Amino acid sequence: MGTILPDSTEPPRVSMVMPVHNGARWLAEAIESVLVQDFLNFELILVDDASRDDSPRIMAEAAARDPRIRLVTLKDNVGLPAALNHGFAEARGSLHSWTSDDNLLRPAMLGRLVGALDAEPDADIVHADFTLIDEDGTELGRSRVGPIERLLHGNNVGACFLYRARVTEALGGYDTGLFGVEDYDFWLRAARSFRFVELHEDLYLYRKHGGSLTSQRAERIQALTAQIVERAMPDTLPARNRSEILLGLALKSHLRWRLDLVGRAFRADPVHVAARLPQIARWSLAVARNRFAA
CATH class of the missing domain: 1.10.10 (Arc Repressor Mutant, subunit A)
Structure with missing residues (x-):
């Protein structure tokens, strides 16, 4: 018996954005990890940020197979924060998340995160533990998210999260001038007005490798981190x-x-x-x- 998909005429509950720039190596696996979620009522917005490798073909084939996938193609390479903003501009869901073309969702991720927010209607953002993996997918260890009260000491929100669309709207999306720390800046700004919930379940696989944006831009990221943390410190x-x-x-x-x-x-x-x-x-x-x- 095949998978029963939600009615495509109704807006999905979750909009998941995946920005892609020359990410063919792990892209098919990353897309599949979203499509096999236990929770079905989502859309996956693939943002092709002017890829020049095999990524466009992989994305087009995936979109042809599954009606929950929407494809946004950018003519020029705009970088991760701007690509995220392009994706969320197309989002129809009341809940937002995003993932990378080299990382993987565990099958229960969306269901558990949606359930956590449903259980606490006054909460705006839920973030969960995740596991680090290497290039071959070997697990390196679990990363436990921390309390938002310690956010100035480091980005303890982590890589696995879900937040209400009103957070995106209130913050105006991601700062395109902060490529490399756009997520940390987003959480620092969100912490001023929105309530976070921690979920200590391992729901995501974050891949560490030499070609990742974090590795390539390490020194620049450290400089920007100091800048945004100082800016976020209350008087x-x-x-x-x-x-x-x-x-x-x-x-x-x-x-x-x-x-x-x-x-x-x-x-x-x-x-x-x-x-x-x-x-x-x-x-x-x-x-x-x-x-x-x-």
């Missing part, structure tokens, strides 16, 4: 907390940005940084050793 945030957050960013940043972030932390709270000098010294020595060892 009422105590100086010690501001200093602690900046030091945390320094510990995770490329060498080029570390001293600058330590300096900003010192200007925020010199006493706090002075108390952490032994730790900073040990960290600096470890950085130097690793640098020369490489």
Whole structure:
């Protein structure tokens, strides 16, 4: 017996956007992971961001097979944030999510996320745990999402999420000038007005590989991260907390940005940084050793 699809004349509950730019290697598998969801009432909006590999053929064939797929083709390569905005401009669902052409949804993902929001009508965004995988799909370990109260310390929303369309509308989509941290910026802005719910279930597979956007743009991402976190800090945030957050960013940043972030932390709270000098010294020595060892 075949799968019974929802009535295509009615708007779907969920709009899932997948931006694609030369992502043929894992694209068919990524698309299939959406199509085999236990929850059926969704649309998959594939945004071809001017791909020059085999991606357009893969997307066209998938769209011909499944009426839940809609294809948006961009003539020029606009980058991930703008491609997401193009996709969500076509979205008909009251719930939004997006995924990448190299990542995979577990079959229960949409059903569990929709269920979580249905159970808490006053919540706006649900985010769930996920597993890291390598190029071959080997599982590397589970990543547990964290409380939104710690969002300034790092993007603990993660890669598996669902949010109401009103969040997209209120925030105006993703900032096209923040390619690489567009999602983190989106969550930082959302946290000012919307309620998040954590779901500690492993519902997604996030692929780590050298060709990923995160790997290719690592240094730029670190610089932008410091920029958006400082911008998101409320004026009422105590100086010690501001200093602690900046030091945390320094510990995770490329060498080029570390001293600058330590300096900003010192200007925020010199006493706090002075108390952490032994730790900073040990960290600096470890950085130097690793640098020369490489």
